[in-house]
Amino acid sequence: MAQDGYDADVAVIGVGTMGSMACWQLAKRGVSVVGFEQFAPGHDRSGAGGESRLFRTAYLEGPQYVPLLLAAQEQWRNLESDVGRELLTLNGGLMIGQPDSEFLTSVMASIQSADLPHEILNYNEATKRYPQHRLHRDEIMIFDRQAGFIRPELSVALAADASESMGARILRRERVNSVEPDEQGVTVVTSNGVWRTRKVVIAAGAWSQRLCPKLTPTIRLQRLVMTWFPLRDPASYTPDRFPIFIRQTEAYDISGWPTLDSTSLKVAVNFGYDMVDDPDGLDRTVNDHLLDTIRKGVRELLPDAINEPMRIGAYMDGYTDDRDAIVGYTDDLPNTIAMYGFSGHGFKMAPAIGQAVADLVADGQTQLPIDHLDPNRLTQNRQPPKRLRTIAGESGR
Ligand SMILES: Cc1cc2nc3c(=O)[nH]c(=O)nc-3n(C[C@H](O)[C@H](O)[C@H](O)COP(=O)(O)OP(=O)(O)OC[C@H]3O[C@@H](n4cnc5c(N)ncnc54)[C@H](O)[C@@H]3O)c2cc1C
Known part of the structure; x- marks a missing residue:
């Protein structure tokens, strides 16, 4: 229990994807x-809804992620062991494209960086093994x-629940109105009261900068749409026969x-999505054009x-x-750990990110490979690296 006038050592703002994992760790x-x-852990109104998330290690976003993804895999198993449920199912993943495309070249670079187990299927082998896809x-x-x-x-609901069993306090339907860090600690003002903690973790996802306007770099809010299409033959699309892709x-x-x-196939087409001006007003309708x-x-x-689509x-x-x-x-605010801007591909890493944050709180540093996620990287006049058009586009994967 925290003492010396503090209500807790750490306040975590937002118990969504990253916040729940930070609380657990x-x-x-x-x-x-x-x-x-502000809602309840496990809600589906921002980053974590929609039934499933991809887990991949042959990472098209670059080999710098591979060690973190392998650490995340281990942490998913730790969480499963704490909650007694399977959360991550490794049924394999297909990366499909032209062999010399930037996409598959990036995937191969990640595979080679860590000698990841994989198979390469040519057109004939691929169509024979996975006839569900109409290949060019x-x-x-x-195959990853x-x-x-x-x-x-x-995952979010159970991580929050596990953290409570281990002594965390999770306050549901309690919106944080302001966070005021100073050199001695942090004052958190909520819809229900005022809290004083030694440190704060900002894990408010799409709301992070609205809550803490001083945080940099800034993020753009992107709406992402998922669709479920009914299947004539669901038996051909079960996890043992149909890898993620x-x-x-x-x-x-x-x-x-x-x-x-046992009814539908979920797909996300990764472009043409809208910006979100106000995270409180996410438009959940989808127009005919899209x-x-x-x-x-x-x-x-x-x-x-x-x-x-049926859903x-x-x-x-x-x-x-x-x-x-x-x-x-972050250099922007004292006693503040920022974790936001996961850019459509953060879910798979969440328990390792939670572990990194716990390291930062407890030890001031982490051995996990997260240098490329340093909050201060873009304010130190470093240019963003050139990215593939397709990789840099709007996506959730
Ligand atoms: C449609 C879609 C598909 C995706 N697909 C994949 C995928 O396949 N694989 C993958 O790895 N990643 C994927 N991602 C990305 C991943 O899901 C996100 O990066 C991740 O969920 C973001 O987590 P977060 O904690 O930042 O945000 P959230 O999970 O949204 O959590 C933020 C939480 O903060 C709370 N909050 C905000 N403000 C306040 C406040 N003032 N007071 C109290 N609480 C507050 C919110 O209610 C919310 O619960 C996808 C994302 C989307 C949207």
């Missing part, structure tokens, strides 16, 4: 932590063995998941799906200019 170490969530003659598949899917809402063609950048409801684009992609690439979901995430998140102590 901090509580596991015996740090006194209080988490504030110039496409191949790279250490890929699969995670259950997002359940990302496919980039000249026309499409599309991700997909096996059926988890739906037409998604339907067209599914009709051409996954012809067995009935071409009318549509809209969510959001914050994007940095270089598509790398912000994780660490």
Whole structure:
């Protein structure tokens, strides 16, 4: 228990994806932590909704992520062991495209950086093994063995629950109105009261900069849409027969998941999405123009799906200019660890990010490979690296 006039050692603002994992990792170490969530852990109104998230290690975003992803895999298993449920299912992942494309070249660079287990399937092998995909003659598949899917809402809810069992306080439906850090600690003003802690972790996702306008770098808020298409033959799309996939063609950048409801195939077409001006006003309707684009992609690439989505979901995430998140102590505010801007690909790393934050709180540093996520990197006059058009585009994967 915190003392000397502090209500807790650490306040975590936002018990969503990253906040729940930070609470779990901090509580596991015996740090006194209080988490504030404006809704309730496991809600589906921002970064974590929509049934499933991709887990991948043959990472098209670059080999710098591979050690962190392997650490995350271990932490997912630790969380599963603490909560007694499977959260990450490794049914493999297909990266589908032209062999000499920047996309597959990046995937191969990650594979080679850590000698990741994989298979390369040429057109004939790929169409034979995975006939669910209508391939173009110039496409191949790279099978990432250490890929699969995670259950997002359940993971967040169970991580928060586990943290409470380990002594954390999670305050639900308690919105933080202001965070005022100073050299001695942090004052957190909520809809219900005032708290004083030694440190604060800003894990408010799309709301982070609204809450703390001084935080840099700034993020753009992006709306991301997911669609579930009914299947004529769901048995061909179960996790054991249908790996998760990302496919980039000249026309499409599309991700997909096996059926988890024995009824539908979930796909996300990764472009054409809107900006979000106000995270409190996320528009969850999807217009016909965007739906037409998604339907067209599914009709051409996954012809067995009935071409009318039975379910549509809209969510959001914050994007940095270089598509790398912000994780660490920030020069902008004292006693403040920032973790936001996960740019559409943060979920898979969440328990390792929580571990890194717990290290930073307890030891002031972490051995986890998160240098590329340093909050101060863009303010130190470093230019964002050149990225692939497709990689830099709007996506959630
Ligand atoms: C549609 C979609 C698909 C994606 N697909 C993948 C994928 O396949 N694989 C992958 O790895 N990643 C994927 N991502 C990215 C990943 O899901 C996000 O990067 C991650 O969920 C962001 O986590 P977060 O903690 O920053 O935000 P959130 O999970 O949104 O958490 C922020 C929390 O803070 C709370 N909060 C905000 N303000 C306050 C306040 N003032 N007081 C109290 N609480 C507050 C919010 O209610 C929320 O619960 C996807 C994202 C989206 C949107």
